[in-house]
Amino acid sequence: MCGIAGYFNSNIQFETEMDKHRDVVGKMGEVIAHRGPDADGVVVKKHCALAHRRLAVIDPEGGRQPMVKKVQDKDFVIVYNGELYNTDEVRDNLKKRGWFFETSSDTEVVLTAYIEYGEACVEHFNGIFGFAIWNPWTEGLFLCRDRFGIKPLFYMEQGDTFLFASEIKGILAYPSVSPVIDKKGLCEIFGVGPARSPGCGVFQGIKEIPPGYAMHIEKEKRDLYCYWSLTASEHTDSYEQTVEKTRYLLFDAIERQLVSDVPICTLLSGGIDSSIVSSVASSFLRKQGKVLDTYSFDYKDNSKYFKASSFQPSEDRPYVDIMVDYIKSHHTYLECETPKLLNFLKNAVRAKDLPGMVDVDSSLFYFCREIKKNHTVCLSGECADEIFGGYPWFRDEEVYKKKAFPWSKNFDFRKEIIAPDILEMLPLEEYVQEQYDETMKRVSKLEEETALKKRQREISYLNTAWFMTTLLDRKDRMTMASGLEVRVPFADHRLVQYLYNVPWEFKYRNQVVKGLLRDAAKDVLPEEVLWRKKSPYPKTYDPAYEEMLKNTLRPILENKNAPLHQLIHHEAISRLMECRSDLGRPWFGQLMAQPQMYAYLFEINYWLEHYQIKIDL
Incomplete structure (x- = not known):
C-alpha cells in the first residue's frame, strides 16, 4: 500500500514558489515513508502540493506516483493509497469509452475513471483506498475514502489552507500545525478509546474523512458527503x-x-x-x-x-x-x-x-x-x-x-x-x-x-x-x-x-x-x-507481563512532571495495582481488561510526551 499527503489553498499561486512547496510537502511525505519504502515523489500544481510514498504491489515500474494524466493540455494528478480488486473490469469499460492506458496499474484506472465519471467514479470501485485528485478544470481537489475505512485519510483546515495525509503525523509535519488536545479529545481518549468517533482525529482541529465519504474542495467550498452506506431491504432468499x-x-x-x-x-x-x-x-x-x-x-x-x-x-x-x-x-x-x-x-x-x-x-x-x-x-x-x-x-x-x-x-x-x-x-x-x-x-x-x-x-x-x-x-x-x-x-x-x-x-x-x-x-x-469454538486474537498468559506493566506505570504515577500526572486518580490506580487484577472487568472488548488498562495509561503518557502535546482545557 502507500502513503499520501498534501495541501491546498486557492488563494496562493503555488507554482511561483515551487521549491518551497516541494520542500514542505516532501517533509509531510517523509514522516510516513514507512507506508511506502519503495519510491517517493512530489508534484506542485497551481493551488496544491501533493506527496506520495509508494509500496509497489502492482506494476512496480509503471505505477509511480504522483501520477499525471494529460487531457486537453491539462494535467490531472492523483496520489493514491489503495488497491482495486476489480481493476480489469473498470479498465475494460473505460477502454470501451475510448480511453487508452500506458500502465497496468490500478492507479491509472482510478484516475481515468475520475476523469470519465467524475465523482461518481467511486461507484465503480471494489477495493480499499484513500486518494486525492487535482482537477485542473475546476482547480480543486477530490478526496475519497473506501466504504469501510480500511485505508485512512485525515485532514485539517488552517485558515484558507486545507491539509491532508494518510496518517496524523503527516499533518503534524506541516510547519504551522501544533499538537493540541482539548476536552473533546480527552473524552475520546478516556471515554471511547481506543475506538474513535467517526470522523474524529482526536487532536484539536484534525478530522478524518469517515468511511464511505468523499470530499470536494474548491475556492471557498468544502463539501464532505456520504457516497455509500449500509441500506436495509427485505431478505427474500431461502x-x-x-x-x-x-x-x-x-x-x-x-x-x-x-x-x-x-x-x-x-x-x-x-x-x-x-x-x-x-x-x-x-x-x-x-x-x-x-x-x-x-x-x-x-x-x-x-x-x-x-x-x-x-x-x-x-x-x-x-x-x-x-x-x-x-x-x-x-x-x-x-x-x-x-x-x-x-x-x-x-x-x-x-x-x-x-x-x-x-x-x-x-x-x-x-x-x-x-x-x-x-x-x-x-x-x-x-x-x-x-x-x-x-x-x-x-x-x-x-x-x-x-x-x-x-x-x-x-x-x-x-x-x-x-x-x-x-x-x-x-x-x-x-x-x-x-x-x-x-x-x-x-x-x-x-x-x-x-x-x-x-x-x-x-x-x-x-x-x-x-x-x-x-x-x-x-x-x-x-x-x-x-x-x-x-x-x-x-x-x-x-x-x-x-x-x-x-x-x-x-x-x-x-x-x-x-x-x-x-x-x-x-x-x-x-x-x-x-466446528471449533471461537477463540480471539492470541494474548499472553504470562503473569510476569502484568507485573512488568505495573512496574513501568508506578514511576509515572510518582512523577509530578509526567504528562499523565494531572489527568489520573493516583490513589485509585494504586489501590487497583495492589490487588489481583479482575480479568472479568473489561476496559474495551474481550482483549483489554485491567492489565491492558495499565498499558493504556502508559501509552497515554508516552503519547503526550513524545508528541509534546499541549492540553487545552
Whole structure:
C-alpha cells in the first residue's frame, strides 16, 4: 500500500514558489515513508502540493506516483493509497469509452475513471483506498475514502489552507500545525478509546474523512458527503440460497484479493475465519502451481500458562497444525517474548499517532515486522465476527436492553481512574452517549420490522461502524508501519451489504455461532476446524507481563512532571495495582481488561510526551 499527503489553498499561486512547496510537502511525505519504502515523489500544481510514498504491489515500474494524466493540455494528478480488486473490469469499460492506458496499474484506472465519471467514479470501485485528485478544470481537489475505512485519510483546515495525509503525523509535519488536545479529545481518549468517533482525529482541529465519504474542495467550498452506506431491504432468499450466495461472495472476494505482482501470504490462526481465507487462497494458488505461505502468532511459553476458559476455550497451535496439513501450506510459526510486548508499546503509539489496543497492537507490530522480511502482501480473516455475529455481545440480553456500546458497558471503570477535578470538567458520559445516539440515527431499518429485528440491526450496525473500524484502523497502522499490506476479504462491501439484511436466525442457525458461515465453508475445512469454538486474537498468559506493566506505570504515577500526572486518580490506580487484577472487568472488548488498562495509561503518557502535546482545557 502507500502513503499520501498534501495541501491546498486557492488563494496562493503555488507554482511561483515551487521549491518551497516541494520542500514542505516532501517533509509531510517523509514522516510516513514507512507506508511506502519503495519510491517517493512530489508534484506542485497551481493551488496544491501533493506527496506520495509508494509500496509497489502492482506494476512496480509503471505505477509511480504522483501520477499525471494529460487531457486537453491539462494535467490531472492523483496520489493514491489503495488497491482495486476489480481493476480489469473498470479498465475494460473505460477502454470501451475510448480511453487508452500506458500502465497496468490500478492507479491509472482510478484516475481515468475520475476523469470519465467524475465523482461518481467511486461507484465503480471494489477495493480499499484513500486518494486525492487535482482537477485542473475546476482547480480543486477530490478526496475519497473506501466504504469501510480500511485505508485512512485525515485532514485539517488552517485558515484558507486545507491539509491532508494518510496518517496524523503527516499533518503534524506541516510547519504551522501544533499538537493540541482539548476536552473533546480527552473524552475520546478516556471515554471511547481506543475506538474513535467517526470522523474524529482526536487532536484539536484534525478530522478524518469517515468511511464511505468523499470530499470536494474548491475556492471557498468544502463539501464532505456520504457516497455509500449500509441500506436495509427485505431478505427474500431461502436459507439454502443464502448459504450459496454467501459462499460465492466470500470466495470471490478472497480470490480477487490474491492479485499481486509481489509475494503474498495469509495469516492462519486455526480459527474458522483465517482458515477459510487460507484454504480458498491455497486452492487458488495451487491451480497456478504455487504453494501458499502462511503465518501464525503466539507467545513464548504460553502453553505453560494457558488455562481454558469460556473466553479462550483452546490454544491455537493444534488447530494451526491441522490446517497446515490440510492445505499443505508453507508455514511459519512466529513467537513473541513477553518483554517485547512492553517494549513495542511505544512503537505502536508512534505507528498509530494515538494510544491504542496496547499489547494487541504491539504484538501485531512485532509479528508484521517479521512477516515483512519475506512478504509484502498478506490476507487476513479480520471482520468475520462483526458481520456474522461472532462476538458474545450479539447474544447478550443486557446488550439488547442497554443503549450503550456493547464492548465497553462498564463505564464506572473508566471514570474511577480519572482525576476528580478533570472528571468534573469533562462531559464524559454525555459525550459517549451522544456518540452512541448519533450512530443510532444512521441505522437503516425497515418500518415493518419488529422491535427485536430493529435492535438486531442496530447491534449489527454498531459492530460494523465502530468495532470493525477500530480493528481495521489498528490493522492498517501496525502493518503499514513495516510496509506490509494486509487485505481483509470479509470486508468486501458486497458481502457486508448482503449480510446486513440476512436475518439473525440464519447467522445463528440452530444456535450455532456463525452457523451460516460454517455451512458456507463446510467443504473447504476439516471437521475439527469447522466446528471449533471461537477463540480471539492470541494474548499472553504470562503473569510476569502484568507485573512488568505495573512496574513501568508506578514511576509515572510518582512523577509530578509526567504528562499523565494531572489527568489520573493516583490513589485509585494504586489501590487497583495492589490487588489481583479482575480479568472479568473489561476496559474495551474481550482483549483489554485491567492489565491492558495499565498499558493504556502508559501509552497515554508516552503519547503526550513524545508528541509534546499541549492540553487545552
